Amino acid sequence: ETGVTQTPRHLVMGMTNKKSLKCEQHLGHNAMYWYKQSAKKPLELMFVYSLEERVENNSVPSRFSPECPNSSHLFLHLHTLQPEDSALYLCASSRVQGAGDTGELFFGEGSRLTVL
Amino acid sequence: GENVEQHPSTLSVQEGDSAVIKCTYSDSASNYFPWYKQELGKRPQLIIDIRSNVGEKKDQRIAVTLNKTAKHFSLHITETQPEDSAVYFCAASRGTGGFKTIFGAGTRLFVKA
Numbered sequence: 001e002t003g004v005t006q007t008p009r010h011l012v013m014g015m016t017n018k019k020s021l022k023c024e025q026h027l028g029h030n031a032m033y034w035y036k037q038s039a040k041k042p043l044e045l046m047f048v049y050s051l052e053e054r055v056e057n058n059s060v061p062s063r064f065s066p067e068c069p070n071s072s073h074l075f076l077h078l079h080t081l082q083p084e085d086s087a088l089y090l091c092a093s094s095r096v097q098g099a100g101d102t103g104e105l106f107f108g109e110g111s112r113l114t115v116l
Numbered sequence: 117g118e119n120v121e122q123h124p125s126t127l128s129v130q131e132g133d134s135a136v137i138k139c140t141y142s143d144s145a146s147n148y149f150p151w152y153k154q155e156l157g158k159r160p161q162l163i164i165d166i167r168s169n170v171g172e173k174k175d176q177r178i179a180v181t182l183n184k185t186a187k188h189f190s191l192h193i194t195e196t197q198p199e200d201s202a203v204y205f206c207a208a209s210r211g212t213g214g215f216k217t218i219f220g221a222g223t224r225l226f227v228k229a
Contacts (some may be wrong), residue, residue, distance in 0.1 A: 105160075
């Protein structure tokens with residue numbers, strides 16, 4: 001397996017459920033990201049882990065909780081979500097090398113989340 | 117906050133025609149401008165990028181132009197083909213890592229055979 005892999009690809013959950021999205025990258029990158037993709041809206045950065053540093057978008061509700069146990073794995077824990085949280089959640093990775101970084105993001109195919 | 121405006125939201129062209137997508141950005145410190153293509157049901161993938169020290173870059177049928185003074189940049193696709201049909205996202209970044217990347221809302225391009 002190469003690239004960025006996300007599981008599950010599809011998830012349906014009730015508002016009281018707890019679930020997790022998983023992302024794994026096999027590119028040797030040192031930064032990983034969660035993006036939310038809703039119809040006709042810009043890709044919205046949720047969380048990023050880069051060189052042990054977590055950068056967080058302040059507008060992300062606490063019902064979304066990220067976890068990055070190492071540079072290859074990233075999780076998004078979901079708890080008491082709302083129907084408006086239904087979207088495609090994209091994981092991405094990149095190689096951060098300071099001033100020499102290209103900034104290119106390598107995306108996974110996404111986890112389609114539906115909250116009932 | 118910083119943002120990237122992208123136009124048009126939808127673009128329909130005849131096969132063989134050219135397509136142009138335009139973006140403006142607000143963060144004057146942006147110095148890296150990637151374009152991503154997302155086919156239906158697929159992941160976004162980088163197709164071309166440009167840095168602020170260059171005004172134009174071309175890769176086969178795809179070209180990007182940058183006007184730093186006006187803070188806008190454009191994607192040009194010539195001799196369009198049906199397989200060019202996709203959603204295209206522009207983005208602006210300070211180039212210090214993807215976490216500084218701000219995306220536009222996307223342009224859905226339809227190429228009619």
